[in-house]
Amino acid sequence: MNIQLHQKKVFFASDFHLGAPDEKTSKIREEKIVRWLTSIQNEAEAIFLVGDIFDFWFEYDKVVPKGFIRFLGKLAELRDKNIPIIFFTGNHDLWMKDYFTNELGIPVHHHPIELVIENKKFLIGHGDGLGPGDETYKLLKKGFMNPFLQWIFKWIHPDLGIRIAQAWSGKSRISNLEKNENDFKGNQEWLWEYCKGINNNTHFDYYIFGHRHLPLELEVGSTSTYINLGEWVSQNTFGEFDGEKMLLKTFEK
């Protein structure tokens, strides 16, 4: 994949966690995200939404979760203006299938992708389960991805299934609005270590990930940068690439 900017910019954001921690708080965040999308739409060559956009999402054959209608409407509007939107699943919404693709023309990626934007090489993904560490999650993800377990879950009535999933998801860091993930962990930053490992073999100018919930801009060797996009529950951070440099910005602050 290759993107030419035509004097425009590419935008990146992740970890909206729409739906968490409750409907009312999520609604306020949803409106803020819609304002952000409106603010960038005229200069956006493409928009990357890099995982955990929903705190929980599961696609049944004929049913999708209720809610998020203004966000979804905004995506539809941008797509109707022919702005490419590229979606990634995160660890909270990995059960997205082809609804966004069929309904909105938005590709949904389950793994990191490589692409070139104006001669710069990017590796972009949510980042869950990459790099050393996080063994418990890696095991859990195997279960989440298991086709048989997914098949069982699919046949639980959605009112019950989604309730169970929300209760489970409600235990996660972001739902509790805990701030203890804000400490930079040095060489325990697993995604940073992951980038360094990749960069030993294949050079990328930019590594763009979410998942960490901490906005980061770190050197990976002398000519590569790892950007973590942060989150939108309390920080509203996003990435903006103008063809030459990548900036981490904060919306409405």
Ligand SMILES: [Mn+2]
């Ligand atoms: Mn997240």
